[in-house]
Amino acid sequence: MKPTYEAAVIEAAAQAFWEKNASFKVEDKTDKPNYYCLSMFPYPSGRLHMGHVRNYTIGDVITRYKKMSGYNVMQPIGWDAFGMPAENAAIDNKVSPHSWTQKNIVYMRQQFKELGFGFDWSREFSTCDPEYYGWEQWFFLQLYKKGVIYRKKGIVNWDPVDQTVLANEQVIDGRGWRSDALVERREIPMYYFKITDYADELLEDLALLEEWPEQVRTMQANWIGRSEGMEVTFLHDGGQFNVFTTRPDTLMGVTYVAVAPEHPIATKAAENNPQLAEFIKECQKTGTSEADFATQEAKGMATGQFATHPLTGEKVEIWVANYVLMAYGDGAVMAVPAHDARDFAFAKKYNLPIKVVIKPENGNISTDVWHESLAEHGILINSGEFDGLNFEEAFAKIGEALEAKGLGKPKTQYRLRDWGISRQRYWGCPIPIINCPSCGEVPVPEKDLPVVLPTDCIPDGSGNPLNKLDSFKNTTCPKCGGAAERETDTMDTFVESSWYYARFACSNYDQGMIDPEAATAWLPVDQYIGGVEHAILHLLYSRFFHKLMRNEGLLGDIEKVGPEPFKALLTQGMVVSPSFFRHSAKGYEWFNIKDVEVRETNGEKEYFLKADGEPVTYYGIQKMGKSKNNGVDPEAIVKEYGADVSRLFMMFTSPPEQTLEWSASGLEGADRFLRRIWNFAYENQAILKDLTLSCETLTEKSAKDARREIHQELKKALYDYERFHFNTVISANMIMLNILSKLGDSRDEAAVKQEGFSIMLRLLSPIVPHITHTIWSTLFGDDILNHPLPEVVTEALVSDEVKYMVQVNGRLRGEIIVPASASKEEIEKAALANENAAKFIEGEIRRIIVVPNRLVNIVAN
Ligand code: ANZ
Numbered sequence: 001m002k003p004t005y006e007a008a009v010i011e012a013a014a015q016a017f018w019e020k021n022a023s024f025k026v027e028d029k030t031d032k033p034n035y036y037c038l039s040m041f042p043y044p045s046g047r048l049h050m051g052h053v054r055n056y057t058i059g060d061v062i063t064r065y066k067k068m069s070g071y072n073v074m075q076p077i078g079w080d081a082f083g084m085p086a087e088n089a090a091i092d093n094k095v096s097p098h099s100w101t102q103k104n105i106v107y108m109r110q111q112f113k114e115l116g117f118g119f120d121w122s123r124e125f126s127t128c129d130p131e132y133y134g135w136e137q138w139f140f141l142q143l144y145k146k147g148v149i150y151r152k153k154g155i156v157n158w159d160p161v162d163q164t165v166l167a168n169e170q171v172i173d174g175r176g177w178r179s180d181a182l183v184e185r186r187e188i189p190m191y192y193f194k195i196t197d198y199a200d201e202l203l204e205d206l207a208l209l210e211e212w213p214e215q216v217r218t219m220q221a222n223w224i225g226r227s228e229g230m231e232v233t234f235l236h237d238g239g240q241f242n243v244f245t246t247r248p249d250t251l252m253g254v255t256y257v258a259v260a261p262e263h264p265i266a267t268k269a270a271e272n273n274p275q276l277a278e279f280i281k282e283c284q285k286t287g288t289s290e291a292d293f294a295t296q297e298a299k300g301m302a303t304g305q306f307a308t309h310p311l312t313g314e315k316v317e318i319w320v321a322n323y324v325l326m327a328y329g330d331g332a333v334m335a336v337p338a339h340d341a342r343d344f345a346f347a348k349k350y351n352l353p354i355k356v357v358i359k360p361e362n363g364n365i366s367t368d369v370w371h372e373s374l375a376e377h378g379i380l381i382n383s384g385e386f387d388g389l390n391f392e393e394a395f396a397k398i399g400e401a402l403e404a405k406g407l408g409k410p411k412t413q414y415r416l417r418d419w420g421i422s423r424q425r426y427w428g429c430p431i432p433i434i435n436c437p438s439c440g441e442v443p444v445p446e447k448d449l450p451v452v453l454p455t456d457c458i459p460d461g462s463g464n465p466l467n468k469l470d471s472f473k474n475t476t477c478p479k480c481g482g483a484a485e486r487e488t489d490t491m492d493t494f495v496e497s498s499w500y501y502a503r504f505a506c507s508n509y510d511q512g513m514i515d516p517e518a519a520t521a522w523l524p525v526d527q528y529i530g531g532v533e534h535a536i537l538h539l540l541y542s543r544f545f546h547k548l549m550r551n552e553g554l555l556g557d558i559e560k561v562g563p564e565p566f567k568a569l570l571t572q573g574m575v576v577s578p579s580f581f582r583h584s585a586k587g588y589e590w591f592n593i594k595d596v597e598v599r600e601t602n603g604e605k606e607y608f609l610k611a612d613g614e615p616v617t618y619y620g621i622q623k624m625g626k627s628k629n630n631g632v633d634p635e636a637i638v639k640e641y642g643a644d645v646s647r648l649f650m651m652f653t654s655p656p657e658q659t660l661e662w663s664a665s666g667l668e669g670a671d672r673f674l675r676r677i678w679n680f681a682y683e684n685q686a687i688l689k690d691l692t693l694s695c696e697t698l699t700e701k702s703a704k705d706a707r708r709e710i711h712q713e714l715k716k717a718l719y720d721y722e723r724f725h726f727n728t729v730i731s732a733n734m735i736m737l738n739i740l741s742k743l744g745d746s747r748d749e750a751a752v753k754q755e756g757f758s759i760m761l762r763l764l765s766p767i768v769p770h771i772t773h774t775i776w777s778t779l780f781g782d783d784i785l786n787h788p789l790p791e792v793v794t795e796a797l798v799s800d801e802v803k804y805m806v807q808v809n810g811r812l813r814g815e816i817i818v819p820a821s822a823s824k825e826e827i828e829k830a831a832l833a834n835e836n837a838a839k840f841i842e843g844e845i846r847r848i849i850v851v852p853n854r855l856v857n858i859v860a861n
């Protein structure tokens, strides 16, 4: 054994050992129970950042912990390789997205290996491999046949200068990110998944996900957004239209109705109203994202038309309003300004009447300014025959009145929309459809799959290069044999990430999308780990896909696999670090902590740039990232300190779900602890290897005490491991090392050192696998991974002595230590002999009460 800890040397050797022995390659069936641990696979952006490292470290610790707990653990890894960053990089660097992506994968794979992650590399794949996305195209065709995927027109952001469709995040303040042109909305045909058919199941099955964070389940439920309400019909000159309302109790307070700018009534009214036509066009210039709708100012225009109130028969004006979404409910609302905040703001702006029909509990019905009590449920007023009813009664009675006239019925509405998956982009999975001038949309025959994406295009920013690539685009119609064109849209990359978890069970299977036997063996994922930013879409789409694959019979024994893909979910906290800036004419300039010097005078901290000695402003602890230049490159950490130090620091500083604050001193601390472990092993080599030592026959008190404390710490650590509280597992080991370091070389103490250190190595092995591997194999000659976690020896916890509190008349006055075998009389005698207690005994001793193993109370007066 070398006298000093050299991370670089031992880590390379340990990694080579795992690689050579395929230590993390797993078979589908062994004599152990299977456990599937999955960290969300990365986008191959170029290099790992700290968020990645934290995510995969947590997953790796769980993997190794479960392996040492007796499971056959699969921890796969792959690459979520399609998507926009590759196209943007291609535009900037003039290389194809394919070669940019491949280069990144090679680099990041190496980084993974240098961090010592126990991945089963035999299962690796990229979503841009035709062997992967070909099955996705096959699945598309099955769903298309059944109508689960269908085509309809959808609205996109159109950049009139670049002549291209923009993603929502490419629209900045209503303008194209590259061209700065005002973005328009366009309607184009697109493909959709009918996820709304699964809304109820997706909502109800959330209850099965007991090992998911409550917050994530709530976010999913809100996203699905089930609302119980009523569909109400309004008649007007040209016919009739429906509105959806959750508040039919406010029906008598309707003072106008409003339709979305795209509503047919608006279109019709605009035909001979140029001003209105202009307004509608204006509305269409804003982005199409939810956020755009939520933040824009309410605007509208009257159509000059009127509708008939379904109960009173009064005329109410029809408005076009930008706050009404065409895609929700019926694209129209019955406006009740007195009780709905958006209607209120709109009515105030355009001077429309406000009629109060609900009296809230606090009685406040003033409508000078908006206040929340107006939106509460209450008792109906100004509502004729419905006066005096509460919400539930009014819902029922008004519902009956509407139904009697055929002008209303109860309705359940979902916020969830069908999932549009067409992207007008190159670097994605081609949609397997051929557009024929005579036959229309024709699915690609299964025998012609996969439709392979050409890999040598270099996009230039002016739209999808597939449109200009005749060799891809031009084809013949499978139906009529005439000239036809391939669909050039590709799929949303969320499609690939919706089923990769299942493909990892059988990455190399070529008889189908999923091997049913492998699915039965591995699914559901036992533990899924990832960032909370995926709490909604990715997890919802994966849950949806799981149900789709189940319905196609692809998942094997569904009784065993179950209806959900991820049994337990851990959402790891952010990695944060301090940020610093200067403001100048050029704007904000952000400086990295490594370039900043901290000076402390009289407890006040001041910050200076090392380069010029001038001050910079501290901007607090922020999420690590490029925008604030406050990132720390994990590669530099590994180079300087090694993978184990980085892993230990991350696991020790905070529990997985919480924010992790970067600190150089924390890293130093982790490094010191590992060096102490190494030194301990080095200095005690002879003892640690001595096979004649045993803890079974200890007689020395110091040794017995130390052993008891070690096993007490072990007991806590095992409990915390199971809860994934790795930070306290580590503190327990720090305490153990302190205990062991105080022991001498007597046979008894040496035996405890040996046992205690072997406990520590096994406990720490999942967290710092390299150093523990090296020390273990040096001392004991075999592979620590093949050893189970240490177990608590119950006898070691039993003490020879017991501590008693001594009370006099119920007040604590002293402590005594007696042999565990002491009789009641001996304990009483010891208590009376306690000097401090004796001082408080006044008068006659009436009684002595002994509570076994806890206290002695002397009653005297
Ligand atoms: C009248 C009313 C009175 C409403 C009141 C609310 C409060 P949730 O709960 O999200 O389902 N609404 C319906 N369709 C809409 C659309 N296409 N665009 C914008 N808003 C729309 O919301 C349902 C409520 O949102 C409905 O109930 C409707 O306004 C509005 F005191 O009807 B309510």
Ligand code: ZN
Residues within 6 Å of the ligand: 436, 437, 438, 439, 440, 477, 478, 479, 480, 481, 482, 484
């Ligand atoms: Zn045809």
